[in-house]
Amino acid sequence: MIVAVQGLGVFGIGFSERTAILSLELFKDAVKVALYSGFFGGPRFMSRDKIDFINNWEAERFRETVSTK
Numbered sequence: 001m002i003v004a005v006q007g008l009g010v011f012g013i014g015f016s017e018r019t020a021i022l023s024l025e026l027f028k029d030a031v032k033v034a035l036y037s038g039f040f041g042g043p044r045f046m047s048r049d050k051i052d053f054i055n056n057w058e059a060e061r062f063r064e065t066v067s068t069k
Helices: 017-040 048-055 058-067
Strands: 002-005 009-012
Touching: 002 017, 009 017
Parallel strands: none
Antiparallel strands: 002 009
């Protein structure tokens, strides 16, 4: 979870320090994508079938189990 406090900053909150840090890193990456994609015509979102392909990809399932420990 990400919490933004005006005048103070942006904070990552999670069940562990690792998940909090990961949340903050992912948020910062999302901000970068939002900013820099504007230089190339804006973001282009993946279709549902491409999202499902990645979510069901064996490597993604492994990454998901490893990253939450």
